[in-house]
Amino acid sequence: MNRFNKNIFMHPRLSGVIFSAALFLFYGVPGFAYAQSLPEQDEINNSAVFTLATGRPGSTHAQVGEILCNVYNRQRDPNSPLCRSIYSPGGHQQLADMLSNKVHMAIIQSDVVAAAYMGKKQFKTNDQLRVLLPLHDQVMAAVIKDSAANSRFDITSMLSKRVTITDSIRDGRFTLRRLFATMGPSYINENNIVEMTPADQAQAICDDRFDIGFMILGHPNGAIQQGIHDCELKLVPFDFPKLRAVVESSRYLNMGKIPKDTYTGQMAIISAPSVAALLVTTDRFNHETGLAFINILRDNQSILRRLHRSLVDLDLNRRPTLVRHMKLFGQD
């Protein structure tokens, strides 16, 4: 416990310094590197702490991870381990860190988790992965510039469009490449797709260097909101019969929606394919701690729904639909 003496606390100059220190302590500093946030091996081995790998600083995954740990920590048994959320560049890195015991849990896209579990694409089979809880949908955003020329934007063919998608570090790239490969060359020329960070995508569309950008993110997303503010970007529904048929035949996609008013000026619900954000671990994680974590979160669902817009529809009692073939935590 720290105790501040009133003479210092109430000092007209020092109080500002102390308050700034408090802000630093409680609101954190964004942008510190992933390497700095990874715990030391001693800490991993210390059963007093377990680590939850999330996303990049400021991302939906990072915010949701902090919320989950905070809600758990305030109600945990004092003798139970603390939860500590850490930043991570993406699902592939999180999986690697979890499978090599550098972290205990992670928030990862369902299709990436499923591919890793089944040993598909670039993954070896990792059947020790377990799903703890489904968290929220990650709906594809198709973003264009809101201009007269785009008043009747044709989403049903990308052949004559300049297309950008999220870059290779992000899990969205994995999903979008997979979807566009399934849609085939009659829909899009995959060789013409350019990969960028979401912020660069938004700027490139604002600058008329690209016609459309596809992203898979938790919503609301800062890059999209910034683009809406800077150059009147707008979301368009990514929903037409051929795409819907692909989604319905897919094991890794659902049709999802971005609720109206998620972004400034968004007057209607946006329909688009989606994946899910899952809380995952391995079968090595301590069962007692894992079940206590799940139970505390389930008991606090009404609070969780109020703490982040992506958690508004949270239902921790449902079974995750996109990874039916995977084992849940506690199933051996």
Place this chain on the structure above:
Amino acid sequence: MTTNGLWTESFCNQEEVIDAVTGGVIGVVIDPITNRRRRRKENQRQLNSYDVVSAKITGELLYDSAGIWSGGILQKSGQEIEYEQIQ
């Protein structure tokens, strides 16, 4: 309201605040602890107490009768820190 508004008791009426560091929106769930208004032994001052949960700050906030932040018991990464004015 931004997170800097923590200084005043009106902060406790918010459901979302703007993070003064990142500019992002933070959801907050703040409920008054009505059944145990605090009375500090040191000075017998009556303080209003609120339970707060968010992505960035969790714990208990205390405000004096003028609605000014008087301290709190806050958690960061599960570590508890108490802020207290001492007369």
